Amino acid sequence: MKIYKWFFVILSVAQMVFVIVWFLFIKKLDRVIILSSIIYIGCMIIGYISYEVKKYRKNKKELIDRLP
Numbered sequence: 001m002k003i004y005k006w007f008f009v010i011l012s013v014a015q016m017v018f019v020i021v022w023f024l025f026i027k028k029l030d031r032v033i034i035l036s037s038i039i040y041i042g043c044m045i046i047g048y049i050s051y052e053v054k055k056y057r058k059n060k061k062e063l064i065d066r067l068p
Contacts, residue, residue, distance in 0.1 A: 001058075004051040008044065015040045 019033055026032075 001051070001054065004047060004054070007047055011040065011043055011047070 015036065018036060022033055022036075023029070
């Protein structure tokens with residue numbers, strides 16, 4: 001489960017660095033920044049759903065293993 005936390009941190013840092021560098025080069029907010037932000041939000045949503053599914057499956061497996 002720790003890999004998901006690293007995924008969220010690394011993706012967030014990469015997005016921030018990309019947006020800052022791009023903004024410093026272009027000096028205005030353009031479609032590339034907006035599109036990268038949309039992709040970032042989509043990746044975060046998919047990552048969170050994946051995290052919840054993994055947590056649910058782990059919990060389900062633990063409950064089944066505890067049955068007599």
